[in-house]
Amino acid sequence: MPAVKETIEDVRRLEADKYKYGFSTEIEQEFAPKGLSEDTVRFISAKKDEPEWMLNWRLEAFRRWKEMDEPEWANVGYPPIDYQDAYYYAAPKNVTKYKSLDEVPAEILETYEKLGIPLREAEVLLGVEGAENRTAAEARETPRVAVDAVFDSVSVVTTFRKELEKAGVIFMPISEAIREYPELVRKYLGSVVPVTDNFFATLNSAVFSDGSFVYVPPGVRCPMELSTYFRMNAQGTGQFERTLIIADKGAYVSYLEGCTAPMRDENQLHAAVVELVALDDAQIKYSTVQNWWPGDAEGKGGVYNFVTKRADCRGRNSKVSWTQVETGSAITWKYPSCVLRGDNSQGEFYSIAVTNGRQQADTGTKMIHLGRNTKSRIIAKGISAGRSDQTYRGLVSVHAKAAGARNFTQCDSLLIGDQCGAHTVPYIEAKTPDAVLEHEATTSKLSDDQLFYARSRGLDEETAVALLVNGFCREVLQELPMEFAVEAQALLKVSLEGSVG
Amino acid sequence: MGLPVKLNLYEEALLDALPDGEAAEAIRASGLPHRRVEAWKWSDLRTVLSRLPAKTGVMAARTPREADSEVLALPEPVSLPARLAGLLGGPAGMFVLKAAERFTLDVSASEGASHRALVIEVPAGVSAVLHERYALDAGAFANIALDIRLGEGARLTRIIEQDAAPEAVLVVTGTVTLASHADYAQTTLGFGAKLARIETHITHPGHGARVRLDSAYLLAEGLHLDQTSIVRHTGPHGVTEELSKGAVMPGGRGVFQGKIHVERAAQKTDARMNHRGLLLGERAEIDAKPELEIYADDVACAHGNALGELDAEALFYMRQRGIPEIAARALLTESFLAEPLERIEDEAIRDALLARLRTALEALR
Numbered sequence: 001m002p003a004v005k006e007t008i009e010d011v012r013r014l015e016a017d018k019y020k021y022g023f024s025t026e027i028e029q030e031f032a033p034k035g036l037s038e039d040t041v042r043f044i045s046a047k048k049d050e051p052e053w054m055l056n057w058r059l060e061a062f063r064r065w066k067e068m069d070e071p072e073w074a075n076v077g078y079p080p081i082d083y084q085d086a087y088y089y090a091a092p093k094n095v096t097k098y099k100s101l102d103e104v105p106a107e108i109l110e111t112y113e114k115l116g117i118p119l120r121e122a123e124v125l126l127g128v129e130g131a132e133n134r135t136a137a138e139a140r141e142t143p144r145v146a147v148d149a150v151f152d153s154v155s156v157v158t159t160f161r162k163e164l165e166k167a168g169v170i171f172m173p174i175s176e177a178i179r180e181y182p183e184l185v186r187k188y189l190g191s192v193v194p195v196t197d198n199f200f201a202t203l204n205s206a207v208f209s210d211g212s213f214v215y216v217p218p219g220v221r222c223p224m225e226l227s228t229y230f231r232m233n234a235q236g237t238g239q240f241e242r243t244l245i246i247a248d249k250g251a252y253v254s255y256l257e258g259c260t261a262p263m264r265d266e267n268q269l270h271a272a273v274v275e276l277v278a279l280d281d282a283q284i285k286y287s288t289v290q291n292w293w294p295g296d297a298e299g300k301g302g303v304y305n306f307v308t309k310r311a312d313c314r315g316r317n318s319k320v321s322w323t324q325v326e327t328g329s330a331i332t333w334k335y336p337s338c339v340l341r342g343d344n345s346q347g348e349f350y351s352i353a354v355t356n357g358r359q360q361a362d363t364g365t366k367m368i369h370l371g372r373n374t375k376s377r378i379i380a381k382g383i384s385a386g387r388s389d390q391t392y393r394g395l396v397s398v399h400a401k402a403a404g405a406r407n408f409t410q411c412d413s414l415l416i417g418d419q420c421g422a423h424t425v426p427y428i429e430a431k432t433p434d435a436v437l438e439h440e441a442t443t444s445k446l447s448d449d450q451l452f453y454a455r456s457r458g459l460d461e462e463t464a465v466a467l468l469v470n471g472f473c474r475e476v477l478q479e480l481p482m483e484f485a486v487e488a489q490a491l492l493k494v495s496l497e498g499s500v501g
Numbered sequence: 502m503g504l505p506v507k508l509n510l511y512e513e514a515l516l517d518a519l520p521d522g523e524a525a526e527a528i529r530a531s532g533l534p535h536r537r538v539e540a541w542k543w544s545d546l547r548t549v550l551s552r553l554p555a556k557t558g559v560m561a562a563r564t565p566r567e568a569d570s571e572v573l574a575l576p577e578p579v580s581l582p583a584r585l586a587g588l589l590g591g592p593a594g595m596f597v598l599k600a601a602e603r604f605t606l607d608v609s610a611s612e613g614a615s616h617r618a619l620v621i622e623v624p625a626g627v628s629a630v631l632h633e634r635y636a637l638d639a640g641a642f643a644n645i646a647l648d649i650r651l652g653e654g655a656r657l658t659r660i661i662e663q664d665a666a667p668e669a670v671l672v673v674t675g676t677v678t679l680a681s682h683a684d685y686a687q688t689t690l691g692f693g694a695k696l697a698r699i700e701t702h703i704t705h706p707g708h709g710a711r712v713r714l715d716s717a718y719l720l721a722e723g724l725h726l727d728q729t730s731i732v733r734h735t736g737p738h739g740v741t742e743e744l745s746k747g748a749v750m751p752g753g754r755g756v757f758q759g760k761i762h763v764e765r766a767a768q769k770t771d772a773r774m775n776h777r778g779l780l781l782g783e784r785a786e787i788d789a790k791p792e793l794e795i796y797a798d799d800v801a802c803a804h805g806n807a808l809g810e811l812d813a814e815a816l817f818y819m820r821q822r823g824i825p826e827i828a829a830r831a832l833l834t835e836s837f838l839a840e841p842l843e844r845i846e847d848e849a850i851r852d853a854l855l856a857r858l859r860t861a862l863e864a865l866r
Contacts, residue, residue: 073539400784415798418765428789428806433780436809443795443802 035084038062041206044089048175048210051182061195061205068199074362075391075423076331078304081269088207088240167223169253170215174242177213184215188246192275192312192339200271200333201308204240208273211241216251216282225481227256241272247282249315254285256484268293270329271306280315280342285323287484292328299358299387302330309336313345313374321348322365323479325488330359335393337366340374340402347376350479352488355388355420364394364411364426369402369435378409381473384420391423398435405435413443414472506532509547514555515585515614524584534581543756543788544727546582549670549696550614554640558613562645564606568594572620575648576676579702583618583674586646590616593648597622598629598657606633610669612640618648625652625680630847632660637694639668646674651683658686660850661699662857665692667723675701681708681736688845689716690854692861693724693753700729707736707767714743715841719834719861720753727756734767741772744841748834750865751782760792761802768797774804779811779837781830811837831862 033040041062045055070081164171170181178185195205216222247253270292276284286309295302305328311320322336338347349365367376376396384390392411413422424441446468454464470477480488508516512528519525534540535547571592578584587593598604598621606619623629637643651657663671671694679685689699705712718726732741747755761772778787791804811833819829838858845851 413793413795415795415800418768418798420798421794421796423795424791424793424804426789426791426806428808429786430778430780430788430808431784431786433782433785434810435780437807439789439791439804439806441791441793441804443793443800445798445800 065202076360168217174213200306208242211243214245218249222253243274250281274309276311278318288324295330305329307334319346326353332361343371350476356386359388362391366395369398369405373404380411382413385416389421395427397429409439509551510555556613558615560610560615583646590618593618595620610641610643614642623655628656637666637669641669653680654682656684661689663691666694671697677703686713691718693720693726698727707739718747722752729758743774748779749785755787757789770800
């Protein structure tokens, strides 16, 4: 099978040293003392000017975290993490406003350029004077995407805020929201992912540095896609974002999360928490493209991505849809979930996960059906190559009162090369008679027949392979918002270069 | 992980009978398997046994003939119950099946815990039938480990008939090893117990060997049946086919945990697992975990799992043809559950099991 052999060769060639986004910007950082103690927690809280209730919340989380054990059930292996050997806070030192772009240090501009942030947007992000007015005028013709850049730990500036404010949408770093909208944050923070939910979420609750806060008021359709770029920049700094998105009654919001991380030797710990709350008739669409440093060819380095993402469909007829394209990280431990509490609420999970080199991914979703006539749909596509291992782990649980619940799950795995693994571990719990739950899973390699057919129609081998891999992921790719579709396909291409044409 | 657990009376009694060793240590450290143990998350053996009388019971395992020999060293047990069966069940009788032999194993047990280990060997080229029947008294915990070995080109049809036992606990652990070109077909007809677990571990060498692992279950109020299986493909060109179908009445609970493991050397494996369950009323529960663990790229592996209620359209059609609803539901359930049983090659056994299923369904009407 020359085509497959070629694919394997291409995948090998692709080894991680070609990581396109592996760069590190030298700018001054302010660090919390290394290690994790109550003092670290107090330091972070003080740095953020937090009210006392927030500090107490963090301290309680830290107290509980010390009593917890690191989970071991995931199908991943890594050397034990020394939580005392890391910095828990790093902030870019100068958060000053610039008169014009000329004053902005060149290395920061370069970082933005490599991230693909347009110059105008960068102006706004960096707080260059007058940028917001110019941008507002341009925004009418250009695509609407608001960016909240998490440059390491502090969201430097939030763009398009005024325009969003006009619609009544609050989109700001969560550290600011804690000060400006304490009653909203207090009401919802930790209400979806409780402080003691799991080891990594509890750690995050104690030391989270920053993240995004979004509130869409009743009946408002957010006028633009909200977007955040996460960048991990300082050596040995774990990132602990905290994102909280609330869609009030009848509101709609689409949120894009995209990530690239610089190249480095040490393993980086990343333990984010994302909480989504959808009230009556509200809808949230959350899309992620994750492309963190996966480690080198021997599996050295790379990001440990231990994320807790959960949505609470609290209201009637609410809907949350998770879409993710996961190509990076040395280890991924991630299960974006939906608690379908409101009657007629819906949860969706569309995922493409690509592992290569020595990457390990244990990812999937949980759909917890509590309300009547709740629906969920899971489409997960896994592609394993190189010496990687990938597991789909999912739970569909239908409680006794969730009459009329429906679920459809499909997980397909594609293996490229004979040194990788693909695993499927679905849990299905049904406690109500008129629920209908369907689950299908397949594992295969690229079909010889299909390749042969495509070849016999005149396609060269590489195009044929690309066609089939694209076809394999199609159901998920088409769920991505426009802004991400291009980036996602580019990522797939980089991750499986050659086999995707 | 934390302090050793506080043992219940049942575990204390087991420990008294056990020699020092791994099993005793395991019980002292974390007790009998319970819901915090991943492999037992839906079948809490510890809690269920703690409510049974903590005493020694008697198991009668009737076989058509004497054992050919006694085996002292059993292979490494796959689970704690299997280990207990080996340690507490006395010397394991070994039966070497003869060509075309129909070997019946009738197991009954009185109140209290009883254990037994047996070895069944099917020599190369021999084709035989192993028919197990389990009937337990109230308060019994019957724990059986079967070590089944198939030689090259051997064929074994294994039938497990498990009677409803609302007040008893049954654990049957089968460890099946196949040589190349062997053919192993297992069919379970289960009606559940306070807790029943039929666990099957199969080592599949590929090389023309075939495995069929089927079951049908019908669980009434208060009855629990757990079917757990692991098929491990170790060599190329292996075929595995699994079809499990169950119907659960209000208050019953079905558990299906199936795993297909394909090692790197097991290229060209063709493995398919299918589980379908009917929930026939409020408080019925089915939990399923169909797992694939694949390390070889050139394979075709699939699993499907579907849970739901009876087809409303079929029901409507039958009713408008004048069939009363109760009869229509029974007919649909019967045709649903019959599918795995119809795959049994041995005609006499197939008809007997189908008749048994029908009787059980009539009793539930």
